[in-house]
Amino acid sequence: MNNTAIQTDNLVKTIPQAGRDLQILRGVSLSIDSGESVAITGTSGSGKSTLLGLLAGLDLPTSGAVQLFGQHLDGLDEDQRATMRLGKVGFVFQSFHLLENLTALENVMLPLELSTALPPHPGLPPQGGKEQIAREVLQQVGLGERLSHFPNQLSGGEQQRVALARAFVTRPQILFADEPTGNLDRTTGHEIIDLLFALQEKFHTTLVLVTHDDTLAARCQKHYRLEEGMLA
Amino acid sequence: MKLLLHHWLQRWRMPEMRLLLLALTVSVTVVTAVGFFTSRVENAMQAQARQLLGGDLVLSSARPLDDAYLQRGQQLGLETAQTISFPSMAASGDKLQLSQLKAVSSAYPLRGELKTAAAPDAPEQASTGQLPARGEIWAEARLFAELGVKAGEQVQLGRSTFKLARVLTQEPDRSSNLFQLAPVVLMNLDDLPATELLSPASRARFNQLFAGEEKLVKQLQQELELKLKPTERIRTLEEDLSSVQQTLQRSGRFLGLATLLSVVLAGAAVVLTSSSLMRRELPAVAVLKAMGMSRRQVLRDHAFSLLLTALLAALAGVALGFVLQFGLAEWLSQFVGKDLPAPSSAPALSGLLTAIILLLGFALPQLLRLVNTSPMQILQGTLQRPRQSVWLVVACLLLAVFGLLWLQSRDLQLAGMLFAGLLAGIGLFWLLAKAFLRLTQVVGRKLHSRWIPSLGRSRRAVLLVVVFATGLFSLLLLTTVRTDLLNRWQETLPPDAPDNFLINIQPAEVKPLEAFLAGHGVKTHLYPMVRGRLVEINGQPVQPEDYENQRAQRLLEREFNLSSFAEFPSSNALLEGKWFKQGETGFSIEKGIGETLSFGMGDKLTFDIAGQRLSDTVTSVREVRWDSMQPNFFVIAAPGSLGDMPSTHITSIHLGEKKAIVTDMIRQFPSVTVIDVAAIVAQVRSLVEQASMAVQGIFVFTLIAGVVVLIAALQSQKAERRREIAILKSLGAGRAELRRRIWGEFLLLGALAGVLAGLLALTAGNLFGYYLFDLDMKLDLMPLLVGGVVGSLLVGVAGFWNLRGLLNVLPMSLLKA
Ligand SMILES: Nc1ncnc2c1ncn2[C@@H]1O[C@H](COP(=O)(O)OP(=O)(O)O)[C@@H](O)[C@H]1O
Numbered sequence A: 001m002n003n004t005a006i007q008t009d010n011l012v013k014t015i016p017q018a019g020r021d022l023q024i025l026r027g028v029s030l031s032i033d034s035g036e037s038v039a040i041t042g043t044s045g046s047g048k049s050t051l052l053g054l055l056a057g058l059d060l061p062t063s064g065a066v067q068l069f070g071q072h073l074d075g076l077d078e079d080q081r082a083t084m085r086l087g088k089v090g091f092v093f094q095s096f097h098l099l100e101n102l103t104a105l106e107n108v109m110l111p112l113e114l115s116t117a118l119p120p121h122p123g124l125p126p127q128g129g130k131e132q133i134a135r136e137v138l139q140q141v142g143l144g145e146r147l148s149h150f151p152n153q154l155s156g157g158e159q160q161r162v163a164l165a166r167a168f169v170t171r172p173q174i175l176f177a178d179e180p181t182g183n184l185d186r187t188t189g190h191e192i193i194d195l196l197f198a199l200q201e202k203f204h205t206t207l208v209l210v211t212h213d214d215t216l217a218a219r220c221q222k223h224y225r226l227e228e229g230m231l232a
Numbered sequence B: 001m002k003l004l005l006h007h008w009l010q011r012w013r014m015p016e017m018r019l020l021l022l023a024l025t026v027s028v029t030v031v032t033a034v035g036f037f038t039s040r041v042e043n044a045m046q047a048q049a050r051q052l053l054g055g056d057l058v059l060s061s062a063r064p065l066d067d068a069y070l071q072r073g074q075q076l077g078l079e080t081a082q083t084i085s086f087p088s089m090a091a092s093g094d095k096l097q098l099s100q101l102k103a104v105s106s107a108y109p110l111r112g113e114l115k116t117a118a119a120p121d122a123p124e125q126a127s128t129g130q131l132p133a134r135g136e137i138w139a140e141a142r143l144f145a146e147l148g149v150k151a152g153e154q155v156q157l158g159r160s161t162f163k164l165a166r167v168l169t170q171e172p173d174r175s176s177n178l179f180q181l182a183p184v185v186l187m188n189l190d191d192l193p194a195t196e197l198l199s200p201a202s203r204a205r206f207n208q209l210f211a212g213e214e215k216l217v218k219q220l221q222q223e224l225e226l227k228l229k230p231t232e233r234i235r236t237l238e239e240d241l242s243s244v245q246q247t248l249q250r251s252g253r254f255l256g257l258a259t260l261l262s263v264v265l266a267g268a269a270v271v272l273t274s275s276s277l278m279r280r281e282l283p284a285v286a287v288l289k290a291m292g293m294s295r296r297q298v299l300r301d302h303a304f305s306l307l308l309t310a311l312l313a314a315l316a317g318v319a320l321g322f323v324l325q326f327g328l329a330e331w332l333s334q335f336v337g338k339d340l341p342a343p344s345s346a347p348a349l350s351g352l353l354t355a356i357i358l359l360l361g362f363a364l365p366q367l368l369r370l371v372n373t374s375p376m377q378i379l380q381g382t383l384q385r386p387r388q389s390v391w392l393v394v395a396c397l398l399l400a401v402f403g404l405l406w407l408q409s410r411d412l413q414l415a416g417m418l419f420a421g422l423l424a425g426i427g428l429f430w431l432l433a434k435a436f437l438r439l440t441q442v443v444g445r446k447l448h449s450r451w452i453p454s455l456g457r458s459r460r461a462v463l464l465v466v467v468f469a470t471g472l473f474s475l476l477l478l479t480t481v482r483t484d485l486l487n488r489w490q491e492t493l494p495p496d497a498p499d500n501f502l503i504n505i506q507p508a509e510v511k512p513l514e515a516f517l518a519g520h521g522v523k524t525h526l527y528p529m530v531r532g533r534l535v536e537i538n539g540q541p542v543q544p545e546d547y548e549n550q551r552a553q554r555l556l557e558r559e560f561n562l563s564s565f566a567e568f569p570s571s572n573a574l575l576e577g578k579w580f581k582q583g584e585t586g587f588s589i590e591k592g593i594g595e596t597l598s599f600g601m602g603d604k605l606t607f608d609i610a611g612q613r614l615s616d617t618v619t620s621v622r623e624v625r626w627d628s629m630q631p632n633f634f635v636i637a638a639p640g641s642l643g644d645m646p647s648t649h650i651t652s653i654h655l656g657e658k659k660a661i662v663t664d665m666i667r668q669f670p671s672v673t674v675i676d677v678a679a680i681v682a683q684v685r686s687l688v689e690q691a692s693m694a695v696q697g698i699f700v701f702t703l704i705a706g707v708v709v710l711i712a713a714l715q716s717q718k719a720e721r722r723r724e725i726a727i728l729k730s731l732g733a734g735r736a737e738l739r740r741r742i743w744g745e746f747l748l749l750g751a752l753a754g755v756l757a758g759l760l761a762l763t764a765g766n767l768f769g770y771y772l773f774d775l776d777m778k779l780d781l782m783p784l785l786v787g788g789v790v791g792s793l794l795v796g797v798a799g800f801w802n803l804r805g806l807l808n809v810l811p812m813s814l815l816k817a
């Protein structure tokens, strides 16, 4: 399936501020194919996270258009956009953002629980056995022995592994990763990235990876560079 | 559903959830405990009120009733009976006891039944159709105990001697056993004349009872209403029931309102915990939204969780409240009797409502914030709280508080007043706490402490002091008012203040009694007393209906006591006009009654005294000290104006050690009733003590709620403190040093709150005493001391307990993201 997963047209994001409006994105047009891995790089504050949020439909652009899975996002309200993501989109964040009061296993089961409301779709594992699925994914990221540990009992690298498991457990069509190694040391970071690409390949996931690390970006099939809100 | 339940269970891992549950449970417990208790008392009273009359219709008067009424009832085919009751002394050997004598005719009671026992500890039996035989009396167990007699022994009443045959355990129309001080003695009506106890001026209540077919009773009622004299009154079931209910509802409401302080404090705890709960959930919700959770799902998830928590709290609170009300009933058993019926289930519902209102009003705004969290935040470094209109939060809060007040008072106007009072009170506390903390800052700086001033600066410290001081304040206030006022009231009485009232002294007994008392060295002054009803003011007839004021209506319905003498009463103060000179006529009135019934100097009053009219002009106004232990009168007529109107005399005497002469006195003057004030004061005192203990019990909950708020406040600043401790550790502070700081901080804050509460309780107590009870101001440092010590201990322990885990925080944690 070699169709387009995400397409944007002249994306602009401005933030109203006292005095002058702050322009974060000034016309970004890009296209990402299904199954492709894409890196977005740029210096800190160049608007990478903002762009990622727009691509995932977390927010709406000031002007310009986004198509996710071939569907226009403008005109959809927050909940409709959320429903589009349900089970089809995974996230990995720089600071992990695991739920503190849930164990590793419960964190990974969360997306499965959320998407039970939906009719089954191809990406989704069969109903029932959620716990089994979550266990398996955690084993794949090497945390089979830490199922009942809480986030604060895990190291940064281990937390990010749980986050990876959580992101891939629904076999999403697209995975958005925002500087997933930003809070980790080099070695651990490499392990996480290896794991990330391994899982991406295994599940044929479209990957949108935001990073400021050029060597990392080089491992992706496509590379966009953001400079002052525009693609360079 | 299963999923929602699952999430709810997972939330229990957060301490905030447990606190939320605790806060809600405390408020539901106190609301339901009091609710259950008052509903039991209400049920008891209603059951009693149903038999209260002893008939379907009762004609009641302070004067003997015309037999024509009875005959008319019999003509209609109704059953009839008669009762006459009045206080009288019962004597056996050298023991005396004031009793409530009740003489009844043969058909009594027409409704309800009498229950008796062979001896005070023997089983109770229904006495079907039986009454005391001629020459016999039945009496309540208390009379047996006070006189030290057994069943079958002799008891003297007036000029007759009776055999005390049985113990009276229940009679249907017991007038008001809530405050009945004297034991009831039941006798045959035919025996009454021989006792010579009843005279035209006795304080007796004459009743004619009718029972039968409802239609006929109604017909009689209509006929009687046309014929009745102003002093005669028809009592029906509905009327009695509603007045009893009103009184009860009012006192129930008062107790209910006493619980509100705890509920409002618990509300503060709910606000604190739900806001820190929200802060904790914020990132989670943002992540979940990024993963595709909709706003509706977020709302459903959290609303479900909160409601389930409320439900759980309600269940726990209702169960606890149910258990606690037994304690309350036990505490107040002297008031309400031992055998209360089961409570109704309504209080459980209002407990649940309380929990839901608390949650909706205090936690809902936080929940809405959560729902509106943008998932975009998760990509930006810092998580800001979604902006939320402060007005929405405040509006929800105020609405909830008002709702709670309304729920408890069931009275919109009262709720409004309380609401305003509450806001003003909290505002006052807030300002005072702030000022107090500012003061400690200044003092701290003087002491060259860098640590004390920093304490007073945080807004949380103010909150903590306010909340805790409120809890302690109510408790301390009650303690001071209770012990202090009662003690000081007795102190204000001079040692030779009269300790016994003698009433019902017949005209013929005046001279011999004066001689008798003088013979024993007892100073006395006997005042004549007639009972009259005010019928005209300035020639215009007056009716109870003319007045809106309930007290005015009651005064006009009843007869009140008039006297007539030459010497100005020493315990009164002349406010207007002049006291009677030789040969002058006129009335001297008490200030209060003039104000209530709107008459004063120069107005012409007409009284109906047993059918004779007495008219005169008001020539002076007096202020009366009712607690002077002297006979006091609303209206005093110029000497000689009472003529031959039926009168008795009244006096108060100081007996002190000469108590023993009472026995002799009663022998010689059998109709004289002696009222031992000391005994009554002691009894009233113990009643007041018990009642205030119960209220204090409720305020203990206020304190508990205060502690919950305290913990909630501590919990909400835990993250901040964790950072602070890590920083201090990285700078080289040891555990001992940290421990000292934590203890120091909370002991000091607690002491501040306690002293503030003590100060306010002292002030309020003094103001109460000064304005309500005419007592002198007094500086008693006890509340300050108690407040300071209790406050610092409670806050210190709670604070340290809550933060003890943080001592193990590693400075390393600062390095984690
Ligand atoms: N909600 C916002 N309000 C104000 N400024 C914002 C907001 N979101 C992003 N910015 C600003 O936009 C710029 C780009 O932010 P971001 O996309 O997070 O950059 P990057 O992820 O590349 O470091 C930054 O300067 C940031 O401060």
Ligand SMILES: [Mg+2]
Pocket (backbone or CB within 6 Å): A048, A049, A050, A178, B379
């Ligand atoms: Mg970023």
